[in-house]
Amino acid sequence: MGIILFLILGNAAGAQTNDSVFIAGMSDEVLVNSKAYDNLRVLCKTIGGRLAGSPQIYKAETWGVNALKAAGADKVWLQECMVPRWVRGGKDIAWVSYAGAPDKTIKLPLDVLALGNSLGTGAKGVQAPVILIHDFDELEKRKDEIKGKIVFYNHPFNKKFVQTFRAYGEAGPYRWGGPSRAARYGAVAVVIRSMSDATDNYPHTGSTEYDSAYAKIPCAAMGLRDADKLADLLTQGKKIQLYYKSNAHFLPDTIGHNVIGEYTGAESPNEYITVGGHLDSWDPAEGAHDDGTGCVHAIEVLRAMKAVGYRPKHTLRVVLFVNEENGLRGGTQYEAQAAANKEKHLFALESDGGGFTPRGFSFSLQAARLDKLRPWIPLLLPYGIAAFNEGGGGADVTPLNETMGVPVAELQPDGQRYFDIHHTRNDVFENVNKRELELGAISMSGLIYLVDKYGL
Amino acid sequence: MGIILFLILGNAAGAQTNDSVFIAGMSDEVLVNSKAYDNLRVLCKTIGGRLAGSPQIYKAETWGVNALKAAGADKVWLQECMVPRWVRGGKDIAWVSYAGAPDKTIKLPLDVLALGNSLGTGAKGVQAPVILIHDFDELEKRKDEIKGKIVFYNHPFNKKFVQTFRAYGEAGPYRWGGPSRAARYGAVAVVIRSMSDATDNYPHTGSTEYDSAYAKIPCAAMGLRDADKLADLLTQGKKIQLYYKSNAHFLPDTIGHNVIGEYTGAESPNEYITVGGHLDSWDPAEGAHDDGTGCVHAIEVLRAMKAVGYRPKHTLRVVLFVNEENGLRGGTQYEAQAAANKEKHLFALESDGGGFTPRGFSFSLQAARLDKLRPWIPLLLPYGIAAFNEGGGGADVTPLNETMGVPVAELQPDGQRYFDIHHTRNDVFENVNKRELELGAISMSGLIYLVDKYGL
Numbered sequence: 001m002g003i004i005l006f007l008i009l010g011n012a013a014g015a016q017t018n019d020s021v022f023i024a025g026m027s028d029e030v031l032v033n034s035k036a037y038d039n040l041r042v043l044c045k046t047i048g049g050r051l052a053g054s055p056q057i058y059k060a061e062t063w064g065v066n067a068l069k070a071a072g073a074d075k076v077w078l079q080e081c082m083v084p085r086w087v088r089g090g091k092d093i094a095w096v097s098y099a100g101a102p103d104k105t106i107k108l109p110l111d112v113l114a115l116g117n118s119l120g121t122g123a124k125g126v127q128a129p130v131i132l133i134h135d136f137d138e139l140e141k142r143k144d145e146i147k148g149k150i151v152f153y154n155h156p157f158n159k160k161f162v163q164t165f166r167a168y169g170e171a172g173p174y175r176w177g178g179p180s181r182a183a184r185y186g187a188v189a190v191v192i193r194s195m196s197d198a199t200d201n202y203p204h205t206g207s208t209e210y211d212s213a214y215a216k217i218p219c220a221a222m223g224l225r226d227a228d229k230l231a232d233l234l235t236q237g238k239k240i241q242l243y244y245k246s247n248a249h250f251l252p253d254t255i256g257h258n259v260i261g262e263y264t265g266a267e268s269p270n271e272y273i274t275v276g277g278h279l280d281s282w283d284p285a286e287g288a289h290d291d292g293t294g295c296v297h298a299i300e301v302l303r304a305m306k307a308v309g310y311r312p313k314h315t316l317r318v319v320l321f322v323n324e325e326n327g328l329r330g331g332t333q334y335e336a337q338a339a340a341n342k343e344k345h346l347f348a349l350e351s352d353g354g355g356f357t358p359r360g361f362s363f364s365l366q367a368a369r370l371d372k373l374r375p376w377i378p379l380l381l382p383y384g385i386a387a388f389n390e391g392g393g394g395a396d397v398t399p400l401n402e403t404m405g406v407p408v409a410e411l412q413p414d415g416q417r418y419f420d421i422h423h424t425r426n427d428v429f430e431n432v433n434k435r436e437l438e439l440g441a442i443s444m445s446g447l448i449y450l451v452d453k454y455g456l
Numbered sequence: 457m458g459i460i461l462f463l464i465l466g467n468a469a470g471a472q473t474n475d476s477v478f479i480a481g482m483s484d485e486v487l488v489n490s491k492a493y494d495n496l497r498v499l500c501k502t503i504g505g506r507l508a509g510s511p512q513i514y515k516a517e518t519w520g521v522n523a524l525k526a527a528g529a530d531k532v533w534l535q536e537c538m539v540p541r542w543v544r545g546g547k548d549i550a551w552v553s554y555a556g557a558p559d560k561t562i563k564l565p566l567d568v569l570a571l572g573n574s575l576g577t578g579a580k581g582v583q584a585p586v587i588l589i590h591d592f593d594e595l596e597k598r599k600d601e602i603k604g605k606i607v608f609y610n611h612p613f614n615k616k617f618v619q620t621f622r623a624y625g626e627a628g629p630y631r632w633g634g635p636s637r638a639a640r641y642g643a644v645a646v647v648i649r650s651m652s653d654a655t656d657n658y659p660h661t662g663s664t665e666y667d668s669a670y671a672k673i674p675c676a677a678m679g680l681r682d683a684d685k686l687a688d689l690l691t692q693g694k695k696i697q698l699y700y701k702s703n704a705h706f707l708p709d710t711i712g713h714n715v716i717g718e719y720t721g722a723e724s725p726n727e728y729i730t731v732g733g734h735l736d737s738w739d740p741a742e743g744a745h746d747d748g749t750g751c752v753h754a755i756e757v758l759r760a761m762k763a764v765g766y767r768p769k770h771t772l773r774v775v776l777f778v779n780e781e782n783g784l785r786g787g788t789q790y791e792a793q794a795a796a797n798k799e800k801h802l803f804a805l806e807s808d809g810g811g812f813t814p815r816g817f818s819f820s821l822q823a824a825r826l827d828k829l830r831p832w833i834p835l836l837l838p839y840g841i842a843a844f845n846e847g848g849g850g851a852d853v854t855p856l857n858e859t860m861g862v863p864v865a866e867l868q869p870d871g872q873r874y875f876d877i878h879h880t881r882n883d884v885f886e887n888v889n890k891r892e893l894e895l896g897a898i899s900m901s902g903l904i905y906l907v908d909k910y911g912l
Binding site for chain 2 (some may be wrong): 160164381383387416
């Protein structure tokens with residue numbers, strides 16, 4: 001595009017109101033003075049990946065404390081909770097071998113990552129014939145063929161879902177529950193097609209959960225190009241052996257901390273609005289979009305409100321949850337402490353969908369109650385928020401909703417790039433755009449301001 | 457984000473209609489079978505940057521012909537027009553020097569790109585004291601200080617504009633008209649802060665236009681970090697010499713071609729709906745987002761309509777314009793031929809804002825007429841279109857509007873990343889996301905379908 005013509009995009013908010021002017025002021029503050037991007041750089045580049053219980057997460061806790069103090073929090077503290085400590089234990093290795101030309105065995109390496117919470121193979125690894133399974137229906141039909149084999153779940157992301165999280169929801173059970181379902185029929189290991197429709201070959205890790213009724217067999221995700229190749233070979237009828245070695249294991253549970261900072265409310269300091277992200281991340285990269293961006297979003301909400309001189313009526317509490325990825329112990333503990341202390345919580349918002357341009361919020365509220373909030377959408381549309389959807393809040397704030405009935409929500413950024421990055425080596429600072437990140441913080445600040453002012 | 461919770465985003469289109477079902481079918485077709493991404497890869501990776509008149513643009517014309525035929529166009533042809541042929545002529549070089557410690561001169565290289573359509577310095581380059589100018593008001597106030605100097609326009613992008621194109625519109629005149637305004641007061645060259653708010657230091661080229669009343673002085677854009685550094689030094693009061701060398705020049709005008717493909721209308725084959733992008737691009741990279749994505753969007757509209765078996769009432773004409781960046785000769789010629797042939801044009805749509813997730817369309821229509829189209833927005837919202845804005849169409853289709861009164865429009869993708877990429881070495885295939893690209897094609901297909909069916 002040259003300079004000759006450029007677009008003047010309409011401000012769909014229409015007539016200005018006090019609220020639109022106030023939110024525009026927060027927008028200016030964030031776009032000009034935001035610390036979100038710099039905070040994220042420090043987190044990603046000086047600490048990097050940070051699973052619960054890892055040495056890195058303790059450094060990240062210190063980072064969070066410092067960032068919250070710098071943002072102007074009235075008080076900052078650590079909320080203790082026990083966390084699991086899963087360890088990858090080095091590089092995961094896999095290859096397949098099959099007969100090529102006469103007397104020649106072809107051996108192809110696979111790019112794999114052990115699934116989080118999975119157990120490794122021991123030093124020798126596991127080798128067995130591999131069987132291609134497309135979905136659980138096929139697994140059930142072919143259950144007599146599974147014994148002694150390595151099951152390869154090749155369930156693709158459904159490209160037709162415009163909302164990529166729907167594809168994740170549909171394919172996710174193969175990662176989450178697939179290993180135990182295969183173990184039930186005697187599989188010795190499981191490999192899955194990564195939860196993605198990316199064009200590269202990076203494997204995507206992420207939690208699995210063993211059903212204690214069956215053997216805890218090793219399991220890993222492979223990159224999509226490798227999955228395509230392996231599926232092609234199996235479809236051609238090749239007899240294929242798969243070798244997999246992983247040293248994944250658990251160390252004993254250890255102490256972790258939610259990092260909490262408060263901006264004390266002017267009128268109802270004992271009533272809380274929580275805004276958060278999760279501090280822990282998977283280990284292949286830096287946990288930038290998942291969920292460094294959510295952490296810096298939440299910190300920025302506090303910083304921006306203080307910077308523009310807005311004192312909330314209720315106490316704003318920023319929470320960096322310690323263990324979303326493989327246990328949810330941080331979110332569970334936060335709710336438990338809130339209940340034990342009989343705290344009154346008005347609302348809780350999480351950002352855990354990445355630092356992309358915002359598109360909407362999803363709420364735990366039912367349709368009729370959500371309809372009453374929709375007149376706020378035009379106030380947030382200039383910053384990207386085009387919809388308030390049903391669908392619940394972020395994982396870490398869900399215990400507040402489920403146990404205490406607190407309304408919760410989650411930022412819904414544009415999700416098209418998320419599953420190119422999620423739980424892979426791509427999840428690095430360089431893949432976050434400064435302005436997209438900032439628009440998320442603006443949208444969240446706007447919603448929190450409206451909830452603080454008008455309730456919900 | 458783990459698997460425990462995932463978002464189900466509401467389909468804001470509400471109740472299904474025949475139109476929503478039809479557009480959803482086109483969406484499925486594009487998301488599963490699109491050729492847009494593969495076409496873009498070939499254009500970017502086998503041809504690359506392609507200024508009008510360059511050897512590359514002729515290869516790109518052949519690429520366009522082949523891609524349109526493969527998409528199923530009934531006829532494909534080249535529409536001749538004369539184009540300018542501006543040549544960079546090698547690497548542009550610049551550095552600044554100033555007194556450091558006693559008896560020591562400090563010399564700093566600057567990363568620069570000659571502005572498009574600018575003339576070079578000759579082999580010796582130009583060296584002169586540099587003067588920092590923030591805006592045209594300051595230039596006027598200090599006009600007596602300009603003679604014999606190199607003017608450094610350091611007008612920043614206004615970060616506060618959520619819509620980055622507004623910042624481009626505000627800063628653009630320093631690139632477009634700044635050199636001649638400085639030449640008027642005797643400047644010997646101009647360097648500008650690049651039209652961007654990116655975090656890197658890549659310079660952004662793009663057209664300038666000399667006022668024939670003044671000397672055609674050399675001019676270049678520099679990266680933002682270099683601009684910050686130079687501005688700091690000048691603000692500290694350093695006396696700075698700037699050296700700049702460029703071999704930029706024009707060769708004689710040459711023959712170029714708009715590439716045109718048609719899908720003949722079933723009811724009114726002599727009435728046209730045009731959809732296009734521009735084939736030419738700047739030279740530092742591959743012209744991926746500017747405007748390879750617009751070309752493959754337009755081709756994909758035709759391909760998808762044919763693939764789902766939709767025969768438009770009017771003839772759909774895909775046009776890949778040959779010279780948007782530094783002359784608009786392609787768009788001008790297309791209108792001239794349409795007028796000469798007394799063609800009836802119903803509508804023309806261009807994609808020239810990058811291959812990012814779509815957010816809206818801007819139209820040349822006035823408010824009252826645009827209001828009548830807005831009931832279509834819910835049909836397109838599932839694919840990202842949240843607004844129909846006033847503001848005109850793409851540059852190449854604007855002659856159709858200005859001269860023949862044809863309603864025109866432009867796709868408005870999410871613009872947050874655009875000015876990190878635009879006219880720089882960053883404009884490569886790898887910075888285009890497959891699904892974001894496809895959503896643009898879906899949105900355009902949907903709008904074209906609605907216009908074809910209902911008029912506007």
